[in-house]
């Protein structure tokens with residue numbers, strides 16, 4: 471397992487991982503501070519969104535507390551041209567690519583269906599159907615290769631694809647099919663599995679007999695396991711394999727071993743299916759605290775941490791106010807993005823809905 475930062479926040483590189491450490495050598499102090507700021511931002515956003523759900527302002531919330539290192543690290547390892555296909559828990563990856571966090575909250579408030587406009591963003595907002603995004607990513611990576619945008623040594627135009635999924639999703643056929651297509655077509659894709667050890671109430675031991683990073687081998691997709699609570703390992707390993715994919719090395723699988731510290735979503739109570747001792751064990755391996763210890767060892771002063779805490783309070787107020795201010799979407803939006811061209815069936819359905827609503831008179835619009 472690749473680990474560059476011990477649970478005590480000490481940086482150290484075993485000989486066999488020096489190829490990854492080269493990526494850390496290039497980072498500046500400003501990069502380290504950015505990593506921490508974004509991990510803290512992700513956690514504060516999560517806390518606020520969960521509170522909003524509990525107050526009836528969101529239909530559902532999907533917490534990612536405990537997965538900050540896996541997400542912020544890998545997110546920064548993805549290049550400025552690369553495409554990202556997340557599942558539904560990748561709020562941290564969204565942060566690293568400047569995605570408007572309200573676009574996530576809109577989806578969970580039900581005022582947006584999570585449609586994606588490829589002209590606007592390289593982050594393909596949330597897929598709820600497990601594994602579907604991995605097939606989409608694989609198809610996209612095949613297209614990138616067909617368009618000749620791989621291995622030209624042109625950092626401005628070459629690109630690779632990354633897809634995120636959980637340990638439970640690996641049991642879906644979609645993931646195996648993706649591995650096969652990616653391997654056969656030698657596609658520029660990195661599969662990033664966040665093994666947070668639970669698929670709702672099913673433990674990872676019920677999803678696999680072999681370590682997940684070995685899952686791709688039989689299809690021709692090599693893999694590696696990283697300490698997913700170590701932001702430096704997550705960054706360096708993702709950056710290296712995204713670079714290689716962009717250069718034409720073909721697909722690669724990264725398994726980030728981490729832990730979902732909270733509930734699966736706001737709809738379940740994890741105390742019903744897992745031991746308090748397990749949760750305590752992982753709390754002691756909190757990725758945010760680990761990186762904080764590292765930064766303090768580097769001599770980063772308290773002022774910085776105070777400033778981050780203050781920014782978190784500001785973010786939570788902004789998120790809260792923006793959520794309350796979200797307008798109900800026009801009903802046409804439900805139909806507008808189904809097909810790229812007008813479609814008679816969709817037009818018929820919209821006309822029916824208008825007629826139905828008109829049947830209520832003015833009351834329908836109150």
Ligand SMILES: Cc1ncc(C[n+]2csc(CCOP(=O)(O)OP(=O)(O)O)c2C)c(N)n1
Pocket residue numbers: 559598599600601635636637638639640666668669670730734
């Ligand atoms: C095809 C499909 N089957 C079942 C579900 C219901 N479901 C939603 S989340 C989930 C567990 C997923 O666990 P995992 O892949 O480990 O990701 P995590 O939620 O832990 O990030 C299941 C079974 C679904 N959304 N899609």
